[in-house]
Amino acid sequence: MNPATLKRIGLGGITGNPIAFAVVLALMALLLAIPLTHNGYIELVFRNILMYAAMAYGWNLIGGYTGYVSFGNVAFFGIGAYCSAILATHGVDNLLLYVLLAMAVSAVFAAIVGFPVLRLKGHYFAIATLGVALAVTDIIANLDALGGTGGLALHQVDEAHFSIYYYAMWLVALGSMLGTYFIARSKLGYAFVAIRENEDAAAVLGISATRYKIVAWTIGAMMAGAAGAVFAPANGFIDPSITFAIDSNVFPIAMTILGGIGTVAGPFIGALLLAGANELLQRFFVKAHTLFFGAMIVLIVLLLPRGLVWLFGLRGGARAWLKSLSVYKA
Amino acid sequence: MNATANALVIEELSAGYGDTQVLWDVSLRVEPGEIVALIGSNGAGKSTLLGAVSGIVNTWSGGVRYGSAVMSGLEPDRVVSAGVVQVPQGRRLFGSLSVEDNLRMGAYLRRDREVDADLEKILAMLPRLRERYDYLAGRLSGGEQQQVAIGRALMARPKMLLIDEMSLGLAPVLVDQLIEILARIHATGVSILIVEQDVQTALEVSSRAYVLETGRVTLSGPSAQLLDDPQVKKAYLGV
Numbered sequence: 262m263n264p265a266t267l268k269r270i271g272l273g274g275i276t277g278n279p280i281a282f283a284v285v286l287a288l289m290a291l292l293l294a295i296p297l298t299h300n301g302y303i304e305l306v307f308r309n310i311l312m313y314a315a316m317a318y319g320w321n322l323i324g325g326y327t328g329y330v331s332f333g334n335v336a337f338f339g340i341g342a343y344c345s346a347i348l349a350t351h352g353v354d355n356l357l358l359y360v361l362l363a364m365a366v367s368a369v370f371a372a373i374v375g376f377p378v379l380r381l382k383g384h385y386f387a388i389a390t391l392g393v394a395l396a397v398t399d400i401i402a403n404l405d406a407l408g409g410t411g412g413l414a415l416h417q418v419d420e421a422h423f424s425i426y427y428y429a430m431w432l433v434a435l436g437s438m439l440g441t442y443f444i445a446r447s448k449l450g451y452a453f454v455a456i457r458e459n460e461d462a463a464a465v466l467g468i469s470a471t472r473y474k475i476v477a478w479t480i481g482a483m484m485a486g487a488a489g490a491v492f493a494p495a496n497g498f499i500d501p502s503i504t505f506a507i508d509s510n511v512f513p514i515a516m517t518i519l520g521g522i523g524t525v526a527g528p529f530i531g532a533l534l535l536a537g538a539n540e541l542l543q544r545f546f547v548k549a550h551t552l553f554f555g556a557m558i559v560l561i562v563l564l565l566p567r568g569l570v571w572l573f574g575l576r577g578g579a580r581a582w583l584k585s586l587s588v589y590k591a
Numbered sequence: 592m593n594a595t596a597n598a599l600v601i602e603e604l605s606a607g608y609g610d611t612q613v614l615w616d617v618s619l620r621v622e623p624g625e626i627v628a629l630i631g632s633n634g635a636g637k638s639t640l641l642g643a644v645s646g647i648v649n650t651w652s653g654g655v656r657y658g659s660a661v662m663s664g665l666e667p668d669r670v671v672s673a674g675v676v677q678v679p680q681g682r683r684l685f686g687s688l689s690v691e692d693n694l695r696m697g698a699y700l701r702r703d704r705e706v707d708a709d710l711e712k713i714l715a716m717l718p719r720l721r722e723r724y725d726y727l728a729g730r731l732s733g734g735e736q737q738q739v740a741i742g743r744a745l746m747a748r749p750k751m752l753l754i755d756e757m758s759l760g761l762a763p764v765l766v767d768q769l770i771e772i773l774a775r776i777h778a779t780g781v782s783i784l785i786v787e788q789d790v791q792t793a794l795e796v797s798s799r800a801y802v803l804e805t806g807r808v809t810l811s812g813p814s815a816q817l818l819d820d821p822q823v824k825k826a827y828l829g830v
C-alpha cells in the first residue's frame with residue numbers, strides 16, 4: 262500500500278507525465294502570490310479554480326483511475342459546505358475544524374452510500390450517483406434546520422482577513438493533488454487501475470474490487486468535502502441551488518477529461534484552463550460566452566482526445582500530433 | 592517458483608449463480624506434481640468450477656481444500672496467497688498497461704523481495720514477452736496475450752495453476768508453443784489443472800482427466816484411457 266512495497270514489486274507508478282506534474286507544482290507555487298494583487302476579483306477567480314481543481318481530483322480517483330464515472334460527487338461538496346454552515350451557525354469559528362468535520366462526514370456518507378451504489382457498473386452506476394446527488398439536494402432543501410431552500414448565512418470574516426479562504430482553498434487543492442500523486446505511486450493506485458482495466462482479472466489476482474472501489478470513492482469524497490467546507494464560509498452564504506449547482510457537478514468532470522484523465526497533472530490543468538476561460542469569456546462576450554465555451558470544449562476533445570497533459574509527452578512535434586489524430590479517426 | 596507439494600481436493604461441490612445451479616456434487620482432485628485436464632462442452636460449468644476454487648463464485652455446498660487448508664469461503668486474495676492461481680478464460684489482461692506492468696500486477700499480493708528475480712525467470716521462459724516488454728498488452732496478438740496471462744499468473748508464485756481455455760482462438764502452432772511452456776512450468780514443480788476445448792491436446796498433455804457434462808462429472812480416469820474411450824471419441828474428438 263505504500264511506495265516501498267510498490268517498489269518491491271517494481272511498478273513505476275501511474276502519475277502520468279513527470280514534466281507536466283513539475284509544471285503544475287510550479288504553477289501552484291505561483292498561485293500562492295495571487296492575494297498579493299489585492300484584487301478581490303482576481304482572488305475570487307483563482308479561488309474558484311483551486312476549488313474546482315480539488316473537486317476534479319476527487320472525481321479523478323473514482324472516474325479516472327478506477328473507471329467508475331460518477332455524477333454524484335457534488336453531493337460530497339455540498340455535504341462539506343453544510344458541515345461548515347452548521348458549525349458556523351453554532352458559533353464555531355475555526356476553518357480547520359470545518360474542513361476536518363467535512364472530510365469525516367463526507368467519508369462516512371460516501372462509504373455508506375458507496376456500498377450499494379458501487380455494485381453497479383457503467384450507465385447504471387452513473388445514473389445511481391446522479392440520483393444520490395439529487396436526493397442529497399432534496400433532503401437538504403427540505404430540512405428547516407439547514408435553512409431549507411432559503412439557505413444559511415455564515416458569519417463573514419472582515420475584509421482584511423479575507424485571503425485566509427484563498428490560502429485554505431490552495432491547501433485543499435494542493436492536498437488533493439499530492440494525495441493523488443502518492444496514491445498513484447502506491448499499490449493502491451494500481452489496484453484502482455486494475456479495476457478500471459479489468460475487474461475480473463483484478464479479482465483473479467486477489468485485488469478486491471469491492472474494497473478498492475470504496476476506497477477510491479471515499480478518498481475522492483473527502484477531497485470534494487474539504488473544498489465545500491472552505492467554499493461555504495468564503496462565500497458567506499449557501500443554499501441548495503448554489504451548493505449543488507450543475508456547474509459544480511459537471512465542471513470537475515470536464516476539467517479532468519480535458520486536462521488528462523487518470524493523471525496527476527490533468528485535473529489541475531483542466532481546472533485552470535476551463536475555469537479561467539469561462540471567466541474570460543464571460544467578461545468579453547456577455548451574451549455568447551457559453552457558445553464559445555462549449556465550442557472550446559468540443560475543440561479540445563477533438564484535437565487532444567487524451568487531454569492537455571498528453572502534449573507534455575509529445576515527441577516529434579506537429580507531425581506526431583497529426584498522426585495521433587488519424588489514429589483516433591481509425 | 593519452488594513449489595511445496597499439496598493436493599487440490601474438490602469434494603461434492605455444488606455452486607451456481609443466483610438461484611440457477613450450475614455444478615452438482617462435483618468431486619475432483621489434482622495430486623502434487625500432476626497435470627489434470629477438465630474437459631466438457633460449452634456451458635458445462637468448467638469456468639464456474641475454477642471460479643469456485645478461486646473464490647470468485649460462491650460455493651453452495653461441498654468444499655475445496657488445498658493441502659490441509661480449506662479454500663471454499665475464502666476471499667480470492669487468500670486463495671492466491673495460498674498458491675492457487677488462475678489464468679482466466681479470455682486472458683483478461685490490463686489492456687492499457689504495458690506487458691511489464693501486467694506481469695508485475697501478478698505479484699500484487701507478494702511481500703517478498705524476489706519479484707525482479709522471478710520476472711527475469713519468467714522472461715527467460717517467455718522470451719517473446721521480453722521483445723514486447725513496453726507494448727500495451729491490449730495491442731498484442733492473441734498468442735502473445737496468452738503468454739502475458741500465463742506469465743502474470745506465474746508472478747503470483749503459484750503452486751497450483753488453473754488454466755482456463757488456453758488454446759481458444761489460437762493457431763495449432765501457437766498452441767504447441769504454449770503446451771511446451773506448460774511443460775516447462777510443470778517441470779519447476781507446479782501442479783496444473785487445465786480446462787480445454789481442444790480435447791485431444793488436453794488429453795495428450797495430462798496424466799488424468801475429468802469429463803464435466805451439465806455440471807456433473809460423468810467420466811474420469813487416466814488420460815490415455817479416455818483418449819481411447821468410445822464415448823469421448825464420439826462426443827469430443829469427432830471420430
Ligand SMILES: Nc1ncnc2c1ncn2[C@@H]1O[C@H](COP(=O)(O)OP(=O)(O)OP(=O)(O)O)[C@@H](O)[C@H]1O
Nearest residue numbers: 608613631632633634635636637638639640680756
Ligand atoms: N456470471 C454468471 N452469471 C450467471 N450465469 C452464469 C455466469 N457465468 C456462467 N453462467 C452460466 O453457467 C453455466 C456454466 O458456465 P461456464 O462458463 O462455467 O461454462 P464453461 O464450461 O466454462 O463453458 P465454456 O466452454 O463456453 O467456457 C452456463 O449456463 C452459463 O450461462
Ligand SMILES: [Mg+2]
Nearest residue numbers: 637638639680
Ligand atoms: Mg469456460
